Amino acid sequence: xxxxxxxxxxxxxxxxxxxxxxxxxxxxxxEEAYDEATARGFDGEKAMAFALQQVPDWRxxxxxxxxxxxxxxxxxxxxxxxxxxxxxxxxxxGLLLLILDRAFVLQQVIWxxxxxxxxxxxxxxxxxxxxxxxxxWLPGFVSLTAASLFLFAEELVLAHDSSFYFTDISLRxxxxxxxxxxxxxxxxxxxxxxxxxxxxxxxxxAGGSHRARVLAAVFPAIVMFAxxxxxxxxxxxxxxxxxxxxxxxxxxxxxxxxxVPPAIALVAGAMPFLRDVQPVQA
Amino acid sequence: xxxxxxxxxxxxxxELAILSLLAEQSLxxxxxxxxxxxxxGGALQFTLASLYPLLYEMEKRGxxxxxxxxxxxxxxxxxxxxxxxxxxxxxxxxxxxxxFFRALDSLAGVSHA
Numbered sequence: 001x002x003x004x005x006x007x008x009x010x011x012x013x014x015x016x017x018x019x020x021x022x023x024x025x026x027x028x029x030x031e032e033a034y035d036e037a038t039a040r041g042f043d044g045e046k047a048m049a050f051a052l053q054q055v056p057d058w059r060x061x062x063x064x065x066x067x068x069x070x071x072x073x074x075x076x077x078x079x080x081x082x083x084x085x086x087x088x089x090x091x092x093x094g095l096l097l098l099i100l101d102r103a104f105v106l107q108q109v110i111w112x113x114x115x116x117x118x119x120x121x122x123x124x125x126x127x128x129x130x131x132x133x134x135x136x137w138l139p140g141f142v143s144l145t146a147a148s149l150f151l152f153a154e155e156l157v158l159a160h161d162s163s164f165y166f167t168d169i170s171l172r173x174x175x176x177x178x179x180x181x182x183x184x185x186x187x188x189x190x191x192x193x194x195x196x197x198x199x200x201x202x203x204x205x206a207g208g209s210h211r212a213r214v215l216a217a218v219f220p221a222i223v224m225f226a227x228x229x230x231x232x233x234x235x236x237x238x239x240x241x242x243x244x245x246x247x248x249x250x251x252x253x254x255x256x257x258x259x260v261p262p263a264i265a266l267v268a269g270a271m272p273f274l275r276d277v278q279p280v281q282a
Numbered sequence: 283x284x285x286x287x288x289x290x291x292x293x294x295x296x297e298l299a300i301l302s303l304l305a306e307q308s309l310x311x312x313x314x315x316x317x318x319x320x321x322x323g324g325a326l327q328f329t330l331a332s333l334y335p336l337l338y339e340m341e342k343r344g345x346x347x348x349x350x351x352x353x354x355x356x357x358x359x360x361x362x363x364x365x366x367x368x369x370x371x372x373x374x375x376x377x378x379x380x381x382f383f384r385a386l387d388s389l390a391g392v393s394h395a
Binding site for chain 2 (some may be wrong): 024026027028029030031033051053054055057060061064065067068069116227231
């Protein structure tokens, strides 16, 4: 006789539904289905398959049970009165500065403040988020925010070094030709390991699949790729900057340096969290 | 028919089926699924995956109440019984479905009788 409770626990690792009563009840249902199949003359293997037909998608079941048990509540007060108005004000100020093209550093501070506040709002509403948001987007956003803040902090620390301006994505020729400070890049790369680990850990904690954990971990690299593949060429076109088109190897090197090694570092950080945690027996 | 409408009809019919069964006696999950299948000639079938999210939703709304008891074989099972709130839902739900079938009948000759 299979250990139905163990089977249910293994297939529904999401903490949100891994309660003793739910596991026991679902296990009892599978056991009854199994018994019915054996009573019909099925052998053990076929009876097991018959019982498991009851659940075509365990992840979907876990999510449906989580939703069914989740108490519906309106947006909480903290989100309504603090986070959302705060984000709106900060976003508006950031937008205004962007339009006026003033105070580059202040713009960045405002932008990252906005991201951090968004994260706080999401955390505040965590129980209302769906599985994909909790296991992919939120961990990915945490990792992206951390990576971006780290980059920004490095920029501030290394601001006295003229070569640091390589990081300016407007790709002006004098900036690109200046080269990249090694300490800046190595520091950035090492930090990715930590951010990848954090994202994968958060995704696993939210019941994310292996794919979701990897996706959450490499999220900063995906955004960086989008930046290089779309924003930078578009910006160069808008500014009639021909450097990009005349120096394609530089551009391709930039894409490689800012996307591939960071992606590898992020995945390396995520590796310990790609293993499933054995659930504790109740 | 869009997937959303179909899903709402399936869900609505499931709620009515469960409330109607539990109005007669307390049952545990497997028995509920089995009896619905048997009594509808297999037209309405519940698997574990479709039954429990609905049961938990109904429990959250206070329509049904689950309690652990030993069944005839001495195994612990969670028996569901109808609450007073659930009983109040039954009549309007039945009426809703009657109206639905009447409407379908007048439109497409689909009789519920």
